[in-house]
Amino acid sequence: MHRHFEDLLAKLRVNLIKMGSLVDEQLDVAFKALHDGDLQATQRVFDTEKKVNDFDNLLDQQVDEIMALEQPVAADLRLVLSAIKMNHELERIGDVAVNIAQRVEALKNNHDLVRSTAILEMGDVARRMVHDSLDAFIHGDAELARRICREDDIVDEMNRQKFRFVIGEMKKNPEFVEPGAHLIVALKHIERIADHATNIAEDVVFLVDAKVIKHHAADND
Amino acid sequence: MNRFFRSYRVRIAVAVLVGVSIYFLLFAVESAFHLRASLVANHLFTSATIGALLFFLFEEVLVSFRVRQLKILNTIVDALQRISAGDLSVQLPETGAGELKHISKLTNQIVGNLKDDISKLEKLERVRSEFLANVSHELRTPIFSIQGFIETLIDGAMDDPKVNRDFLQKAYEHSERLNALLNDLIEISRIESGEMRMSFRYFNISEFVGSVAEEMRPKAEKKSLRLIARSGTEEVLVLGDRERLRQVLSNLIDNSIKYTDGGGDIEVGFTELPESVRVYVKDNGSGIGKEHLERIFERFYRVDKDRSRSVGGTGLGLAIVKHIIEAHNGKIEVNSELGKGSEFSFLLKK
Numbered sequence: 340m341h342r343h344f345e346d347l348l349a350k351l352r353v354n355l356i357k358m359g360s361l362v363d364e365q366l367d368v369a370f371k372a373l374h375d376g377d378l379q380a381t382q383r384v385f386d387t388e389k390k391v392n393d394f395d396n397l398l399d400q401q402v403d404e405i406m407a408l409e410q411p412v413a414a415d416l417r418l419v420l421s422a423i424k425m426n427h428e429l430e431r432i433g434d435v436a437v438n439i440a441q442r443v444e445a446l447k448n449n450h451d452l453v454r455s456t457a458i459l460e461m462g463d464v465a466r467r468m469v470h471d472s473l474d475a476f477i478h479g480d481a482e483l484a485r486r487i488c489r490e491d492d493i494v495d496e497m498n499r500q501k502f503r504f505v506i507g508e509m510k511k512n513p514e515f516v517e518p519g520a521h522l523i524v525a526l527k528h529i530e531r532i533a534d535h536a537t538n539i540a541e542d543v544v545f546l547v548d549a550k551v552i553k554h555h556a557a558d559n560d
Numbered sequence: 561m562n563r564f565f566r567s568y569r570v571r572i573a574v575a576v577l578v579g580v581s582i583y584f585l586l587f588a589v590e591s592a593f594h595l596r597a598s599l600v601a602n603h604l605f606t607s608a609t610i611g612a613l614l615f616f617l618f619e620e621v622l623v624s625f626r627v628r629q630l631k632i633l634n635t636i637v638d639a640l641q642r643i644s645a646g647d648l649s650v651q652l653p654e655t656g657a658g659e660l661k662h663i664s665k666l667t668n669q670i671v672g673n674l675k676d677d678i679s680k681l682e683k684l685e686r687v688r689s690e691f692l693a694n695v696s697h698e699l700r701t702p703i704f705s706i707q708g709f710i711e712t713l714i715d716g717a718m719d720d721p722k723v724n725r726d727f728l729q730k731a732y733e734h735s736e737r738l739n740a741l742l743n744d745l746i747e748i749s750r751i752e753s754g755e756m757r758m759s760f761r762y763f764n765i766s767e768f769v770g771s772v773a774e775e776m777r778p779k780a781e782k783k784s785l786r787l788i789a790r791s792g793t794e795e796v797l798v799l800g801d802r803e804r805l806r807q808v809l810s811n812l813i814d815n816s817i818k819y820t821d822g823g824g825d826i827e828v829g830f831t832e833l834p835e836s837v838r839v840y841v842k843d844n845g846s847g848i849g850k851e852h853l854e855r856i857f858e859r860f861y862r863v864d865k866d867r868s869r870s871v872g873g874t875g876l877g878l879a880i881v882k883h884i885i886e887a888h889n890g891k892i893e894v895n896s897e898l899g900k901g902s903e904f905s906f907l908l909k910k
Contacts, residue, residue: 356760356761356762356799357762357797359761360761360762360763361762363761364761364763470759473759473761474757474759474760477759477760478757483757
């Protein structure tokens with residue numbers, strides 16, 4: 340393998356980690372803003388979004404260059420393919436972080452409802468899944484990646500429970516109908532974050548072990 | 561008798577004697593009969609004698625070689641028996657035929673490795689015992705203090721408004737110290753067992769240095785120290801575990817606060833290098849003597865035991881700092897001069 344190709348792959352990896360670092364932080368700020376009703380913090384989430392989109396374009400460009408000029412094979416090809424998919428997932432997580440930040444204003448006067456729904460309990464699990472999936476990629480830890488995939492069920496169950504709770508609150512008090520609707524959307528966003536984290540974890544298993552586990556493909560192993 | 565004939569000199573002598581006798585016998589027969597046939601037979605027997613002589617000679621050389629190799633093999637067997645009995649002072653001479661020489665060499669290597677392993681294990685055992693003794697001592701000190709204060713309170717001080725609050729406050733401080741010590745112990749055992757996973761991310765070091773300095777500023781100001789943050793405003797990305805590095809920087813600044821007298825300066829900042837960033841914390845405090853510099857990162861090593869306890873150190877802070885920096889593939893550097901101050905620094909990848 341020649342030096343130029345090695346450099347291209349190293350840069351691709353570094354940029355993927357840089358993008359992941361931004362998204363990880365963006366998500367952290369978005370959840371804190373939701374918890375504290377902090378509108379100033381939401382601005383940081385919106386500002387980061389631009390940087391995340393720039394990385395999305397940059398990574399696409401790098402992947403195009405590697406595919407067109409180097410025709411990678413084996414582990415190198417898996418890295419490039421994973422980079423395409425992870426880039427997409429990270430960009431989507433960034434979008435969802437923005438969506439959550441957009442709910443802060445609508446929910447800031449209904450703090451009690453936000454806290455009693457314990458939406459952040461679910462947010463913590465989803466955020467940790469994103470955090471761990473990035474760790475799994477950086478450390479090449481397929482075992483950790485597999486563990487993340489199993490955690491998705493926990494978030495799905497939490498989503499169902501919290502959905503029922505919010506509906507109950509909306510029925511009891513008509514004032515909660517509007518903030519309740521925003522909360523249900525936010526819950527859906529968090530559930531999507533967990534799905535994206537699971538997809539990244541599946542990409543890591545593919546990258547490290549060369550095995551496809553998406554849609555429970557590895558159940559028969 | 562048998563041994564006598566096994567000697568190769570005797571065998572050669574016998575062979576030469578037999579050969580010469582046959583030669584003279586044939587010479588006599590030839591002289592008596594002047595027969596052409598006897599001349600032919602004479603040459604045949606001469607050749608046979610020389611052949612026999614050579615055969616004996618070759619056999620003797622072989623036997624002597626075998627005896628020598630057997631001797632070496634016996635030495636090796638003897639050495640292996642001694643090793644299996646636990647004697648590691650064995651050193652085999654690396655001589656003999658190819659394979660035997662190789663076995664001797666390998667045996668010596670195995671003995672060397674075993675000696676190294678045993679000395680490492682002995683060192684680990686010594687460190688473990690010292691660690692246990694230190695932990696027990698460190699835990700005992702605050703527990704005894706807490707017990708002392710509570711006992712005094714129970715014995716009547718509880719009703720004395722002049723001291724009761726003060727005693728409770730002191731007992732609380734010692735319980736906090738105990739808590740800090742236990743947290744550090746848990747931390748260090750997690751790091752050393754490899755249980756702690758580093759979450760490497762790219763982050764802005766200038767913002768990071770500024771925010772850690774702001775967190776530590778009240779503590780520095782309480783002691784009338786000037787905490788200067790040279791962090792700049794430009795974004796400089798470095799790769800590292802932000803939370804663990806926050807712990808490192810807080811710990812280093814905290815040490816500077818502890819060992820710098822009121823009115824002194826503490827500076828925290830970073831300098832950019834081509835492929836990395838050098839983060840530093842320096843002060844004009846009491847400094848560290850040269851003889852201690854090598855050992856300050858050891859667990860529970862204290863330059864001044866009394867002072868260290870009085871300022872509330874657990875004795876594990878720098879050991880944790882060293883572990884975290886090593887997990888970043890870095891090395892913590894220290895420059896210090898007694899009475900002038902210290903500078904701790906480490907590199908982070910850009």
